[in-house]
Amino acid sequence: MINLFEVAETNEMIAKENLDVRTITLGISLLDCIDGDLKKINERVYEKITGTARDLVKTGEAIEKEFGIPIVNKRISVTPMALVGGAACQSCEDFVTLAKTMDRAAQEVGVNLIGGYSALVSKGMTSADEMLIRSIPQALHATERVCSSVNLGSTKTGINMDAVRLMGDIIKETALISREQDSADCMKLVVFCNAPDDNPFMAGAFHGVTEADAVINVGVSGPGVVKTALQRVRGENFEVLCETIKKTAFKVTRVGQLVAQEASRMLNIPFGIVDLSLAPTPAIGDSVADILCEIGLEYAGAPGTTAALALLNDQVKKGGVMASSYVGGLSGAFIPVSEDQGMIDAVTAGALTIEKLEAMTCVCSVGLDMLAVPGDTPNTTIAGIIADEMAIGMVNQKTTAVRIIPAIGKGVGDKVEFGGLFGYAPVMPVNGFSCEAFVNRGGRIPAPIHSFKN
Amino acid sequence: MKKTIITVVGKDTVGIIARVCTYLADNRINILDISQTIVQGFFNMMMIVDTNLTEKDFGVIVDELNALGEEIGVVIKCQKEEIFDQMHRI
Numbered sequence: 001m002i003n004l005f006e007v008a009e010t011n012e013m014i015a016k017e018n019l020d021v022r023t024i025t026l027g028i029s030l031l032d033c034i035d036g037d038l039k040k041i042n043e044r045v046y047e048k049i050t051g052t053a054r055d056l057v058k059t060g061e062a063i064e065k066e067f068g069i070p071i072v073n074k075r076i077s078v079t080p081m082a083l084v085g086g087a088a089c090q091s092c093e094d095f096v097t098l099a100k101t102m103d104r105a106a107q108e109v110g111v112n113l114i115g116g117y118s119a120l121v122s123k124g125m126t127s128a129d130e131m132l133i134r135s136i137p138q139a140l141h142a143t144e145r146v147c148s149s150v151n152l153g154s155t156k157t158g159i160n161m162d163a164v165r166l167m168g169d170i171i172k173e174t175a176l177i178s179r180e181q182d183s184a185d186c187m188k189l190v191v192f193c194n195a196p197d198d199n200p201f202m203a204g205a206f207h208g209v210t211e212a213d214a215v216i217n218v219g220v221s222g223p224g225v226v227k228t229a230l231q232r233v234r235g236e237n238f239e240v241l242c243e244t245i246k247k248t249a250f251k252v253t254r255v256g257q258l259v260a261q262e263a264s265r266m267l268n269i270p271f272g273i274v275d276l277s278l279a280p281t282p283a284i285g286d287s288v289a290d291i292l293c294e295i296g297l298e299y300a301g302a303p304g305t306t307a308a309l310a311l312l313n314d315q316v317k318k319g320g321v322m323a324s325s326y327v328g329g330l331s332g333a334f335i336p337v338s339e340d341q342g343m344i345d346a347v348t349a350g351a352l353t354i355e356k357l358e359a360m361t362c363v364c365s366v367g368l369d370m371l372a373v374p375g376d377t378p379n380t381t382i383a384g385i386i387a388d389e390m391a392i393g394m395v396n397q398k399t400t401a402v403r404i405i406p407a408i409g410k411g412v413g414d415k416v417e418f419g420g421l422f423g424y425a426p427v428m429p430v431n432g433f434s435c436e437a438f439v440n441r442g443g444r445i446p447a448p449i450h451s452f453k454n
Numbered sequence: 455m456k457k458t459i460i461t462v463v464g465k466d467t468v469g470i471i472a473r474v475c476t477y478l479a480d481n482r483i484n485i486l487d488i489s490q491t492i493v494q495g496f497f498n499m500m501m502i503v504d505t506n507l508t509e510k511d512f513g514v515i516v517d518e519l520n521a522l523g524e525e526i527g528v529v530i531k532c533q534k535e536e537i538f539d540q541m542h543r544i
Contacts, residue, residue, distance in 0.1 A: 002535060004489050004500045006542040007461055011531060065513040068533040254540040 010251075014069055018224035018286040019252065021259045022279045023073040024060050025200035027207035027215040027272065028052045030079040030116075038088040042101045045084065049076060049105035049114075052214050052269075057110040059266045063259055071259065072221075072421075076106060077205035078116035086128030092135035099139035099146045106145040113188075115205035117148040120195070123157040123444065133166060137173040140185040147188045147203035151195035153390040155397045159193065159445040164390065167191050168383030168439065172406055175375065179408035182416040186405040187370065191386055193393030193400045198273050199329040204401060215272035216264045217329060220256030221279045222248070224286045226316075230294040241295065242315045249276065249319030257324040275329030276320030277365060278312075280340035282423035288312075288333050289342025300335075300343055301352030309333060310363035330399055332365025338418060338425035339370055347426045354385070354428055362392050367400035372416045372425040375408035382406065384435035387445075395448050457486065457535040458505050458512075460519065464528025466497040474501070474530065477522055481515065482507040497528065502535070 013019035033044035053076050060074040078084075081098055089095045099117050106114035117139055119129040136148050150167060153159035171186060178185035190204045197208020200217035207215070229248040233240050256274045264271035280288045289300035295308045313332045321327055335357065337343045346352035354371065361367040367389045373382075386402045393400030407416045407427050417424045462474060471490070478485060483503050490499040505515065516532045523530030 001487070001502070002459065002538045002542065004491065004498065007459055007500050007538055008463075008498070010538055010541055011461060011463075062513060065516045066534045067537040068516075068531050069537065251541045255537060258536055258540045 011068070013222075013225045017222075017228045018281070018283060019222050019255070020070040020072050021218060021256055022221040023075050023200050023219045024056070024071055024259065024263050025075045025077055025205055025217045025219065026053050026056050026267075026269065027077045027198065027211055027217060029207055029211060029213050030084045031209065034084055034087055036087050038094055038097065041085065041088045042097055045098065045101050046105050049078065049102070050108050053109040053111065055267060059263055062266065063262050066262070067258065069255060069259070073112060075111050075200070075202060075205065076109070076114045077200070077207045078102065078114065079207050079209065080118040080120055081116055082119035082126070082129045082132040083209065085132070086126065089128060089131060092131055092138060095132050095135040096139045096142055099135075099143050102146050103143035111145070113145050113147050113202045115147040115149065115202050116207060117146050118150060118206040120151045121160050121163045122151050122154040122193075123160060125160070125163055130166070133163070133170055136170050136189060137177045137185070140174055140188050141177045147205065149190045149192060149195065149204040149206060151192045152386065153193040153394050153445075155194060155394050155451045156447055158447040159387065159390045159394055161387065161439065161444050162442055164387050165380070165383045165439045167386060168379040171382055171404060172379045175406040175408050182418065183375070183405050183408050184418055187403070187418055187422055190401050190403040193390040194398060196329055196399055200275050201277065201279065201330060203403065211272070212270060214269045216260055216267065216269050217272040217275065218256045218260035218263070219275040219277055219279065219329065220252050221277070222252035223278045223280050223288050223291055225252055226278065227285065227287070227291045227294050230291065238311070242311065245312060245315035246319035249316040250323045253320040253323035271326070273326045273328030274320075274324040276316060276324070276327055276331040277329070278316055278333040280334060280336065281421055282339055282341055284341060287340045287342035288335055289340050289346055293342065299349055299351035300346040301356045305356065306359050306363055309335070309360050313364040330365040334366055334369065335360055335364060336370035336403075337428075338372070338423040339421065340423070344424065344426060347428055354430060358388060358392070361389060361400055362396060365399060367393070368402045368404060370403055370405070370422070370425060372405045372407045372427045373430045374411045374427055375406050376411075377406050377430050378434070378436070380434070380436040380439045381430060383439040385430070387439065391445070394445075458503050459533050459535050459538060460501040460503055461531045462497065462499040462523070462528050464497055464523070464526070466492055466495055467527065470497055470526055470528060471499065473522065473526055477519065478503060481510055483515070
């Protein structure tokens with residue numbers, strides 16, 4: 001039987017170490033809403049989302065009460081809109097109407113973000129894909145809750161460099177259109193290589209076409225819990241260190257698995273996956289960078305950071321995999337700059353550069369996330385940064401992403417404020433040498449040799 | 455039978471157990487097990503209870519126990535046992 005100390009340990013994690021379930025994300029397929037008529041499709045999308053997600057927030061709150069664990073976000077992901085709207089949308093403005101419908105539906109059911117204003121263009125763009133991509137700046141500016149993502153490459157297909165170049169322009173335009181708000185619309189836009197179909201985390205969540213009609217995916221968190229556990233084994237060798245991370249990850253993931261099953265039962269919607277990510281927040285003590293420091297680094301970014309992160313990421317997975325029957329999504333340590341106080345401090349102290357961040361993305365989930373660069377960074381340089389990150393994902397057969405904020409009107413040393421879970425970010429210096437001739441070549445980079453496994 | 459864990463943590467004072475037990479009895483919640491310690495003047499109690507007979511919603515009990523805790527000056531949490539089972543048992 002459960003004893004007093006075990007109960008106290010769990011409740012201490014919740015009360016003092018920021019253990020929470022980061023998100024319950026309800027994936028909804030909108031394939032059955034497709035129609036040639038724009039008005040009809042908008043109506044169907046609204047009805048499908050509000051109908052399926054009607055009880056999502058209420059259920060999340062009931063589970064919070066049952067287990068006494070905070071569930072920070074309840075969110076929705078939908079089928080990539082470029083597929084849903086392709087038949088009806090003749091212009092960028094037509095696509096924007098769909099974004100507004102997503103926003104209204106999200107507001108109606110009370111979720112704070114809805115993902116899936118997306119296009120999957122890893123090999124080529126259809127005219128609908130391109131139209132959706134070109135509509136992203138307007139769509140994000142006209143809505144509050146809509147998140148957008150574009151898959152630009154994969155290990156199987158290579159990298160669509162035309163789309164990469166276009167996204168350099170689109171990210172800049174998104175920053176310009178929201179310059180009064182510190183270019184904040186860029187927070188809701190992410191580009192991927194090897195984007196997963198079942199990712200519950202924003203801004204990159206969408207409901208893949210291989211998924212069922214509706215599915216529950218859960219993202220867990222718990223950097224604070226790992227850090228506290230590691231404080232108890234200071235100075236011990238790597239075996240003890242790894243064992244401690246693994247055990248902690250197991251416990252954290254079990255909570256996610258329980259919440260996912262309970263949500264699935266209460267909503268009568270199948271359970272998809274648990275995403276085993278260490279997702280930080282700007283709250284003190286909820287930082288992945290702090291774990292790296294606890295492992296033995298003065299700051300995240302110091303020599304040894306990539307090795308420490310590789311170890312951390314691997315142990316989180318080893319502990320988490322045993323705790324859940326279905327693991328998916330991004331699953332790994334997130335290293336966003338603005339959402340992690342330890343990362344912000346590392347950048348401010350000069351310990352962490354974009355180049356080091358890029359190296360770190362080789363060994364953990366996701367990629368260059370929530371980093372601010374000077375507003376006058378050329379579009380082609382942004383495309384170059386994206387291409388580098390996509391190449392890491394393509395060659396290493398893993399998901400990589402870029403969520404970059406060109407801070408319009410600001411330079412190195414300034415900072416951009418986003419508020420809430422998104423935090424603030426110091427503007428980081430970018431390598432000033434040009435890659436214009438490279439990104440302007442056009443076409444695509446072929447798939448790497450090791451992708452031919454058939 | 456699904457069990458519920460009630461924890462009471464706070465500064466020790468007269469009548470904490472009495473107040474909590476009275477609430478549980480009034481709401482037909484059966485106590486299966488109690489363990490309690492005092493660490494450095496801090497009262498720490500865990501009860502395993504059965505809520506099957508109560509007519510109140512689980513969420514209401516959580517809120518009412520929370521309010522009772524505030525009245526006494528302690529923190530009372532009421533959680534389904536599964537969260538602890540899942541975390542600490544393979």
